[in-house]
Amino acid sequence: MKVLRVYLMVAFIVVLAYTIKTTQVYGWNLFPVFFGNIAQMDWSGQFNLDFLGFLSLTGLWVSWRNHFSFSGIILGITAFVLGMSFLAPYLLYLSFKSKANIKTVLIGE
Numbered sequence: 001m002k003v004l005r006v007y008l009m010v011a012f013i014v015v016l017a018y019t020i021k022t023t024q025v026y027g028w029n030l031f032p033v034f035f036g037n038i039a040q041m042d043w044s045g046q047f048n049l050d051f052l053g054f055l056s057l058t059g060l061w062v063s064w065r066n067h068f069s070f071s072g073i074i075l076g077i078t079a080f081v082l083g084m085s086f087l088a089p090y091l092l093y094l095s096f097k098s099k100a101n102i103k104t105v106l107i108g109e
Helices: 002-026 030-040 043-065 070-082 084-097 102-107
Strands: none
Touching: 002 084, 030 043, 043 070, 043 084, 070 084, 084 102
C-alpha cells in the first residue's frame, strides 16, 4: 500500500505541475483542443478518444462505489472532468480511510 500511496502522491504532483504550466501558456482552452484532436482522426485524436473512455469509466466507477447517491454522482462527474487530479487524492484518501484494505478501497463497504 505504501508504494501505491507514493505513486498517487507523485502522479498528483506531476499532473498538477504540468497542468499549471500548460494553463499558463495556453489558458483554459482544453475542450476545443481535446475534441478537435478527436475530430481530426489522427493518433492524437485516437489517444484522446481512448482517454475519454478511461475518464468515463473512472466517473462511473466512482459513482458506483458511492451507490449512485447524489454525492456519488457529483464525485463521479468530478472524476470525469478532472481525471488524475481528482482520482489520485481520492484514492489516497480512501487508502487511509480503509486502513490500507485494497478491497474496501476498490468496492467500498
